[in-house]
Amino acid sequence: MTALDTPAPPMGGRRRRPTPYEYEESVRQPAQPRQPDPPIYRALLARWAAAGRTLPGHGDPEWSRVAASPIWPSGPLFGG
Template sequence: MTTMESSAPRVGRRRRPASDGYEESVRQPARHPDPPIYLAVLARWTEDGRTLPGRRDPEWSRIASSPIWPTGPLFGGR
C-alpha cells in the first residue's frame, strides 16, 4: 500500500491578508441619493410598522436570539 503524503512543499493559491480600510473584496460604487418615490414607500412602510430594507427587523432579532432547544419542566430542563 502506498501513501499519498509526500515531503514536497504544497503548491497552490494562498489567501492574502485583507488590506486595512477595506472590509469587502469588491469596491462598492459611490452611493446615489434615493429617489423620492423610494423615500415615500419607506415612509409608508414605517407608518404601517413593516420591516424596512437596510434596517434591523425586531421580530427576527427576537426569534434569532431565542434558545435553540426548549427548556422547562416539560422538556426535561430546569
C-alpha cells in the first residue's frame, strides 16, 4: 500500500457545532421617538460646554487637529 492508498486518519479534536437557530422578528418595528434629555444631563452639558470640553455627539476639534498633523516633529504641534 502506498501513501496515496492509505485511508485518511480520523480528525482529532472536537468539531464545532452550528449555533441553534434563534427566533428573530421579521417585521421591523417603528423607531421610538427620541426623548428629551433630563434636566440634570442638560445642565451637565452646559457646564462642560462653558468649560470648553468635548461634548458627546459633537466633534472634538483638538483631536481633529492632532490627527491631521504630520507624524514628524516639524508640524504645528512642534512649533514648525
